Amino acid sequence: MKHMTLAEITRACRGVYHGDSALAAVEVSSVTIDSRKVVKGSLFIAIKGARVDGHDLIPQTMESGALCALSERDLGDAPFPYILVESCRQALKDLAEHYRRSLDIRVVGISGSVGKTSTKEMIASVLSQRYRVLKTEGNFNNEVGLPLTVFRIREEHEVAVLEMGISDFGEMTRLARIARPDICVITNIGCAHLEQLKDRDGILKAKTEMFAFMNPNGQILLNGDDDKLRTYTPENGLQPVYFGLGEHCSFRAEQVVDQGLRGTDAEFVTPDSRFSAHISIPGSHMVHNAMAGTAVGRLLGLTDSEIRAGIEALVPLAGRNHLIETDTFVIIDDCYNANPASMKASLDVLAKADTRTAAILGDMGELGDNWKALHREVGRYAAELGIQILICIGEMAEEIAAGAREAGAPEVCHYTDKQGFFAELDRLLKPGDSILVKASHMMEFPEIVERLQAKGGASR
Template sequence: MKPFTLEEIAAACGGKYVGDAEKKQLCITSVERDSRCIKDGSLFLAIKGERVDGHDYIEKCFESGACCAVCKKPPINVQKPYILVDSTLEAVKKIAKAYREKFNIPIVGVSGSVGKTSTKEMLYAVLSQKFKTHKTEGNLNNELGVPLTILSMPENTEAAVIEMGISDFGEMSRLAQIVQPTVCVLTIIGCCHLENLGDRDGVCKAKTEMFKFAADNAEFVLNGDDDKLAQITDVNGKKPIFFGLKNSNRYYAENIKNNGEGGVSCTLCADGDKFDVVIPAIGNYMVSNALAAVAVGRILGLSDEQLKSGVEAYKTVGSRAHVINTGRIRIIDDCYNANPTSVKASLDTLSNFDGRKIAVLGDMKELGKEDLKLHFDTGVYAKSKSDVVISIGELSKELAKGAKGKWFADIESAKPEILSQIKDGDTVLVKASHSMQFEKIVEFLKANF
């Protein structure tokens, strides 16, 4: 970490420092919320969760080397300094904001209804060709994850890519105040979190809260193929930079060819320059993600050679459009999350593969009052893109109706049908909201095929 003293931390969060006065000048080595990750010099965040209260582990953390704790209530056995606050979660946001302000580097904030993580990983691959780049790990994109991501930036960080996920109004404002992005990237405005956001206009309003708290002279890189984002003509006195598959965008693509497991080949076009790439991933949407990264790379001074190398260095993460070839079938493991926009994109990807196409789909959560219609419409689309549709979950009854496919209440009851329908040479898409635990289906398929 950059030097960050206990005195600075207490001042940043408005907490009460309790301990030896001379230790106020101690610099922390890391910020941890998990007692198992404590190192010598760590600052421990005592956060009360649904099942575990971090306050119960303060003494253990002190014994493991923590130099200080941020907590809502004092430790029972005071061994080392602590900072007393009204809310540890609110405190860590303020601490992260203060730490971010120690860096005068490009920080890219990434959001959108679909493609946040894959775009973040593409940006990381590209920017790493020139900079020592820091990125969001895993799913640390919320009001705790974003501060922890900022606070884990090494001292020698030269650029950062921060994923910012929200589900309600006001959340993006709070995240953006911490991140203060120098480049704002928005992917797609889709149908997600509609229980809180109402409709796509609400989603757009919530996502674009990022703009208000962007750094001075920030750039804004938006998907021009998205009808909502394409309407934005001015942000903080600047014209947005648009990317997308359409040639009306400043950054667009030509000669797109899907090669299944061989990736997607295309020509990326940027301000009159063109270069050919092979993206090591599946789906046309990855071309759009690559264009976003190229646009940001151009802003930050990367050469075309660096841009090409970065795009071709992309790696998928987790259960996001990950192709597993068992030798008998191909599994598209895309079960990290789902909404109508992302499911349709995955079905488009499925349709690019040779042979029979099987879609195993599940409930899409947080879609609000239109959830049944959205499931039905997704089912209709699934029928047009696949040979067999198997749907699982209460909401997916409507998906099954739209697809004229088989419906099952849970994964266990669906397994016999999955086994009977899938044949050697098939490609199987597995996708649902994360809470549906469709990773169990992926493991079942791997074990049986």
């Protein structure tokens, strides 16, 4: 990482340094909260977790080569340097904000109710055709993950593509204070995290907190097909640029040809050009992701040929609309997370299959008091699409099953847990089936994908 001394870190965290004064001028090599990732010269930040308190691991990290620890505990006359702070979690954010300010790098911040990760992957794939890009990995998009992502930025990086996920008011403000994006992208305003944000207007308010700490000379990119975003006026006075399918969008897609589970062909229109490209990942939402990638690419100076190459180079991540072909089944692995909008989008993808369709759906979390109606709505949607067998797993998913039955779905099953489904898997699924697997992360549905892969035989 870029140079940062212990003295500088102490000031940034408003802490008190304890240890050899000569070491205060030494630079750390990395910052981590994971004792397993400590390398020579690391700064270890002791975070109190649900099961493990990082403070108990400080001696171990020193033996592994850490230079210094950040601690909420007074460690007394410790035989190693440490910085005493009031809160390690706050110090993590303060230090990341300080480090970001020292970097000469363009940052693309991405948020939205659905599609943050797939949009992030698309934008990073496009920008990688010209720039050295760092992107958010995994689910490192919250108040712990974002700082750790920022600390991964090195001097060779030219652009950072940062995913920013929230569940309550004020979180985006704290994330934006760290990221300070030059380009802000919002994918949509859907129904997610309603326990705290209450309704779509609340979600819009929370997501757009991002603009408070963006580059005042930056750009805002919004999905012009989303009713809430299309009519939103940023308080910072910047005029949004829209991407989507509508004629009012500066970056839009035309002549969209659905190739089923093989993806989509489309013509991409910019303010001064047009080009064709193939998107290998299925789903209409991927067209919007590609338009977002096109818009960011053009704002950062890429040519149409570079943007096309980036769109066509994108491959799916495990758990994110990942198509797995086995000897017996075609599996759509989209089980990383779920809310009503993403459930419907994934069902749309499944409905494109030219085989018998089976959806294995689980509970959706954080939907607030309206969770029953939102689950039933997904079940009705699956029935309306003609999904031929719907397998619902979990207590809340019983409402998906109820909605599907109300709408006349031909075959609906409900199980309280995965084991009940596994006991009847052979009876329910048939060779040649196309199978969607999707639920909130808490349901741990990757286990179902693994079982289906083993049952289906060799992947192709």
